[in-house]
Amino acid sequence: MKKITWIAVFFLFGGGLVFSQWFGYYPYEGSALDAGLGMTWIDNQTYYTISFHPDIGFGKFGIGLGINLLYNADTGHIRSQDWNSKYDYARILRYLRYGHKGDRLYSRIGALDAERIGHGFIMNFYNNQLNYEERKLGLTLDADLGYFGFESLTNNLGRLEVLAGRGYFRPLYGSQIPVLKNFAVGASYVTDLDPDSWRKTKDGIAEWGADVEFPLVKSKLLSTLLYADYAKILDYGSGQTVGLRTDFNPLANVLQCGFAVERRFLGKEFVASYFGPFYEILRQTTVGEVWKFYESIGGKPSNYLAEVLNAYFKSLGYDVTLLPEDVNALLPYISDWRVNKEMLLPMMTEKRSGWYAELYLDFLRIVRVMGSYQMVDKQDNSGMLHLGAGLSPSIPFLALEASYDKWGIGSFKDMRKLDYRSVARIGIGYKITPYLLFYLDYLWYQEWNDELGDYGMYQPRERFQPRLAYRYNFSGF
Numbered sequence: 387m388k389k390i391t392w393i394a395v396f397f398l399f400g401g402g403l404v405f406s407q408w409f410g411y412y413p414y415e416g417s418a419l420d421a422g423l424g425m426t427w428i429d430n431q432t433y434y435t436i437s438f439h440p441d442i443g444f445g446k447f448g449i450g451l452g453i454n455l456l457y458n459a460d461t462g463h464i465r466s467q468d469w470n471s472k473y474d475y476a477r478i479l480r481y482l483r484y485g486h487k488g489d490r491l492y493s494r495i496g497a498l499d500a501e502r503i504g505h506g507f508i509m510n511f512y513n514n515q516l517n518y519e520e521r522k523l524g525l526t527l528d529a530d531l532g533y534f535g536f537e538s539l540t541n542n543l544g545r546l547e548v549l550a551g552r553g554y555f556r557p558l559y560g561s562q563i564p565v566l567k568n569f570a571v572g573a574s575y576v577t578d579l580d581p582d583s584w585r586k587t588k589d590g591i592a593e594w595g596a597d598v599e600f601p602l603v604k605s606k607l608l609s610t611l612l613y614a615d616y617a618k619i620l621d622y623g624s625g626q627t628v629g630l631r632t633d634f635n636p637l638a639n640v641l642q643c644g645f646a647v648e649r650r651f652l653g654k655e656f657v658a659s660y661f662g663p664f665y666e667i668l669r670q671t672t673v674g675e676v677w678k679f680y681e682s683i684g685g686k687p688s689n690y691l692a693e694v695l696n697a698y699f700k701s702l703g704y705d706v707t708l709l710p711e712d713v714n715a716l717l718p719y720i721s722d723w724r725v726n727k728e729m730l731l732p733m734m735t736e737k738r739s740g741w742y743a744e745l746y747l748d749f750l751r752i753v754r755v756m757g758s759y760q761m762v763d764k765q766d767n768s769g770m771l772h773l774g775a776g777l778s779p780s781i782p783f784l785a786l787e788a789s790y791d792k793w794g795i796g797s798f799k800d801m802r803k804l805d806y807r808s809v810a811r812i813g814i815g816y817k818i819t820p821y822l823l824f825y826l827d828y829l830w831y832q833e834w835n836d837e838l839g840d841y842g843m844y845q846p847r848e849r850f851q852p853r854l855a856y857r858y859n860f861s862g863f
């Protein structure tokens with residue numbers, strides 16, 4: 387209980403500092419034109435940057451573009467890695483949306499920064515922009531038709547990878563009972579058809595779930611929802627969660643806040659929010675990195691796991707004849723080999739329980755803070771953190787937006803350290819005039835490097851991007 391109290395205090399006073407295109411939290415209304423000149427450094431190379439980022443809203447519709455040109459100061463050429471495929475040009479469209487998440491009809495094409503299906507027990511804060519150099523163009527479509535509705539998502543319109551959907555039914559919707567008419571039952575299915583991008587291998591992963599939600603209170607000032615979820619990873623284990631979500635609007639849109647708390651019961655070979663904020667990295671990376679991730683949430687090696695890995699690598703044509711059968715002796719040989727997140731699920735050899743907490747705060751639509759934290763009981767390094775916040779563009783002198791994700795947290799010191807378990811984006815600007823800003827973008831992200839190890843691996847990258855920006859906010863059309 388002390389840990390849960392500490393989590394709530396941290397969210398309230400240390401929630402960090404995300405703008406709509408980064409975080410996926412409901413965006414500020416209106417439109418903005420953002421353009422700038424600056425510099426950035428990548429692999430000890432200096433680039434001049436030219437950026438053009440308009441956000442235009444008209445009614446329910448919104449569109450955002452993102453054009454970034456990096457001019458190499460040494461070679462005199464535009465950075466070719468950013469424009470070497472047709473898909474790079476398609477990513478000029480940052481997003482095209484109708485409505486907002488939670489509306490009767492909502493759709494978004496482009497960047498999916500923090501997507502959730504249902505209550506998040508299967509997919510929570512999923513981000514298709516995590517690999518900064520290979521950002522994807524995704525699609526979400528949600529509809530609430532009263533008696534029934536659905537949520538749907540695909541992470542990549544360039545090729546079929548992650549597909550997600552949830553349908554729900556409100557059997558009492560036609561009744562006159564104010565609260566009970568929102569009682570709902572739902573079913574979800576999420577799959578990754580090809581985690582390793584090799585069509586010749588059959589390595590897809592799928593998870594299905596069922597849920598029920600029961601509104602206890604629903605009014606303009608207060609709404610409270612009790613819910614329960616069951617999820618099953620095909621060919622592996624299952625888990626359950628029971629949660630309570632409460633939203634407050636005590637000061638007539640001056641202050642809005644809410645929280646959710648869940649108690650989770652996790653079976654063998656099961657992981658809550660399998661499709662989480664780090665999925666785009668963990669879906670296909672080195673054995674060593676996936677191994678560390680599962681160890682952090684209570685996973686343990688076994689000789690059965692060694693058999694699974696030997697069989698997997700043999701199916702890919704690797705020479706496994708000299709590999710040891712003992713799992714502890716095996717790891718040093720294969721730690722930098724590529725593997726799917728699914729292949730190491732047998733590390734979860736024991737049942738576990740844990741907590742999930744979430745908090746958001748919106749003051750006058752000027753300051754917004756949101757965070758979530760999850761952990762496994764009696765597992766010191768099981769903490770996973772998601773933070774995001776932003777200041778309204780209408781605030782004078784200062785512009786600020788940021789997001790931060792990290793897994794493997796055991797203490798507050800771990801939260802403050804950026805490493806291979808972290809992704810962070812921070813933008814700070816000083817408004818020289820109402821429309822002219824000196825702006826600094828800081829990015830800490832993970833990038834695949836084919837030259838590391840025998841088969842390549844992810845490594846942390848750091849970018850500082852100072853720029854002089856012109857930002858004009860207008861009301862739209």
